[in-house]
Amino acid sequence: TIIGLDLLNNQLEVGDQSQAGYLVTDDGHILVFAVLVNGAATADIQSFLNIYGDTNEISALLQQEASGRSCCRPA
Numbered sequence: 001t002i003i004g005l006d007l008l009n010n011q012l013e014v015g016d017q018s019q020a021g022y023l024v025t026d027d028g029h030i031l032v033f034a035v036l037v038n039g040a041a042t043a044d045i046q047s048f049l050n051i052y053g054d055t056n057e058i059s060a061l062l063q064q065e066a067s068g069r070s071c072c073r074p075a
Contacts, residue, residue: 003048006041012048014040019059023066033062 002015020034035055042048 001052009041012042012045014038014042014048014051017051017055019055021059023063025066026068031066033059035059035062 001017003017004013004015006013014037017037017040018034020032023031023033025031035058037051037055040051042051
């Protein structure tokens with residue numbers, strides 16, 4: 001995570017918010033993933049925390065899909 005203050009525009013500048021790792025499927029396959037946010041601007045720290053939360057949620061959904069535990073997949 002790289003975040004800084006943009007004094008010219010009076011906002012926070014998100015240089016990078018990244019998550020990467022490995023996902024293991026039910027049948028033992030290993031998948032590599034990366035979730036990246038670069039060059040975003042936010043009005044305040046709460047808006048940045050929303051970006052951080054979104055990347056966490058995407059990572060969790062990817063693992064659920066990889067392991068076949070999707071909440072949204074029809075039975």
